[in-house]
Amino acid sequence: MRVMVLVKATEDSEKGFNPAPETMAMMEAMGKFNDELRDAGILREADGLKPSSAGKRVAFDGASRTVSSGPFAHPHELVAGFWLWEVKDMDEAVAWVKRCPNPMPGPSEIEIRPLYEMADFQ
Template identity: 70%
Template structure:
């Protein structure tokens, strides 16, 4: 089962505080945790994201597109980083997440969301669509 683990943003992550000894210690602890994830075969990918002051959103309304420049409000609803994990079930994902060092200087949250798998869509996915999806995944795995 693949899951995406979101590191929720905070006021601190959105302002991009300068590095401090506390932040250095946090990065070291997170590096060790990431190494454990990799060594256990759990971590597929992961990274931190710049504050939304560097971001853009694209709003869709029918054929129209509107570009919205960051920063965006409500930091607790934003994402500051992510991991993609390959776990046996949600319980294993929660177990790993509980071992994670606090990813922010103050209070913070992780959110775990499972990916859809092709089988989740049942009969809506024809054999042709499934074959096309597999071809794309195979191509991605070679890059």
């Protein structure tokens, strides 16, 4: 099964990249974790996102389209990064996330969501 693994944003991540030593150590640990995922054949894609201040939102209401510029409120509702994994089941995904280095300097949260497959629509 394919899963999208979402690193939730924090107030720190919304400030942008900080080249502090603890950030660089986390980036190195995350690189090693990504190597493990790749070696296990699980990793399909991974990347970090710039803060919402660099983003746009397009709101749809019928034929109307309204564009809003970031930053967006409530960092805990935003995404700071993601992985796309191919795993046996949700238990395997959870086991891998538990091995993940903390992606933020403080408390953080990672969400795992299964992707729809064609079989889900039959």
